[in-house]
Amino acid sequence: MRILSGIQPTGKLHIGNYFGAMRQHLSLQAENEGFYFIADYHALTSNPDPDELRQNSLEVAMDYLALGLDTDKTVFWRQSDVHEVVEFAWVLSCLTPMGLLQRCTSYKDKIAQGLSPNHGLFAYPVLQAADILIFNSDLVPVGADQKQHIEVTRDIAMKFNATYGEILTIPKESILESVAVVPGIDGRKMSKSYDNTIEIFEPEKQIKKKIMRIVTDSTPVEDPKDPDKCNIFALLKLVASPDELSEWNDKYRNGGTGYGTVKKRVVELMIDYFKPYRDKRQELQNNVDFVKEVLKDGAQRASAVAAETLEKVRKAAGLGV
Numbered sequence: 001m002r003i004l005s006g007i008q009p010t011g012k013l014h015i016g017n018y019f020g021a022m023r024q025h026l027s028l029q030a031e032n033e034g035f036y037f038i039a040d041y042h043a044l045t046s047n048p049d050p051d052e053l054r055q056n057s058l059e060v061a062m063d064y065l066a067l068g069l070d071t072d073k074t075v076f077w078r079q080s081d082v083h084e085v086v087e088f089a090w091v092l093s094c095l096t097p098m099g100l101l102q103r104c105t106s107y108k109d110k111i112a113q114g115l116s117p118n119h120g121l122f123a124y125p126v127l128q129a130a131d132i133l134i135f136n137s138d139l140v141p142v143g144a145d146q147k148q149h150i151e152v153t154r155d156i157a158m159k160f161n162a163t164y165g166e167i168l169t170i171p172k173e174s175i176l177e178s179v180a181v182v183p184g185i186d187g188r189k190m191s192k193s194y195d196n197t198i199e200i201f202e203p204e205k206q207i208k209k210k211i212m213r214i215v216t217d218s219t220p221v222e223d224p225k226d227p228d229k230c231n232i233f234a235l236l237k238l239v240a241s242p243d244e245l246s247e248w249n250d251k252y253r254n255g256g257t258g259y260g261t262v263k264k265r266v267v268e269l270m271i272d273y274f275k276p277y278r279d280k281r282q283e284l285q286n287n288v289d290f291v292k293e294v295l296k297d298g299a300q301r302a303s304a305v306a307a308e309t310l311e312k313v314r315k316a317a318g319l320g321v
């Protein structure tokens with residue numbers, strides 16, 4: 001099965017990105033044909049700083065490679081190195097009803113957060129559809145917030161096939177419901193735009209500081225607590241073994257355990273979880289030329305597939321000779 005996903009280089013990757021999306025991407029690569037990319041065209045919708053965009057793209061690449069992306073098996077590239085996708089997006093745009101995009105909640109959310117309502121931001125789901133469809137993807141593993149964009153992709157693909165013939169594969173999303181939303185240190189969804197993240201590779205000391213600062217309610221130590229309403233328990237779920245989790249679950253419900261005690265355990269487990277990847281991350285940081293080579297090679301492999309689809313699309317739409 002062909003699996004495709006992209007992640008925007010809008011800042012340092014955080015544990016919400018990891019548990020909500022990257023971990024799935026990495027585990028799916030063993031049994032499938034993985035196509036993963038750094039969505040810098042998408043990031044351009046919200047970041048006009050060229051140096052930052054270039055640097056963030058490399059940081060994301062290093063994070064993925066350090067965490068185990070296997071470029072022998074998986075095609076890994078920077079979106080803007082495969083231009084075909086932009087031409088394809090234009091063709092799809094011409095088939096996309098305005099109403100479909102007007103209903104997209106992520107556009108409305110971004111405007112509400114203060115981003116300027118530019119056309120790229122509005123057309124964002126069309127470019128995302130082009131990403132997915134140009135590589136004939138079967139399955140798109142993403143976090144829960146991306147579900148609507150995959151539905152839009154399916155709608156556009158069906159419209160395309162109905163108009164021009166059965167050329168495009170209709171994809172499905174894959175969402176790990178168990179980690180639907182990882183909370184940030186303020187209790188809202190962890191997100192670069194809320195400044196509430198714990199970065200995967202930030203210094204361990206800082207990870208500790210942030211976890212110890214996570215907001216909780218003010219239930220006294222001796223009282224029973226509801227694990228399902230607790231931000232720390234939500235993080236514990238990501239890193240504790242099932243046995244340990246069930247012990248903590250009992251401790252919450254029985255009372256007598258303070259949030260500080262749980263926080264300390266989450267710090268240990270979270271730091272241990274990412275420890276094996278830290279050296280590799282540093283090694284890549286010291287060899288950025290290697291990272292650039294990896295991306296270049298990935299772009300060539302991705303381009304070959306994209307060019308083939310685009311050729312069919314151009315022919316079907318009556319573009320060129």
Ligand code: ADP
Pocket residue numbers: 007008010016017018019020021022141142143144145146179180181182183184189190191192193
């Ligand atoms: P951010 O909100 O930090 O800008 P992105 O929108 O770039 O993150 O998300 C990249 C991927 O990570 C998406 O698939 C998204 O669903 C997932 N993701 C981001 N934040 C979280 C979170 N807090 N919990 C679960 N998944 C998340």
Ligand code: TRP
Pocket residue numbers: 004005006007008039042127128131132140142146149
């Ligand atoms: N919109 C996705 C996000 O914010 C990133 C993305 C761009 C993507 N193109 C994609 C994800 C194609 C999956 C498939 O997370």
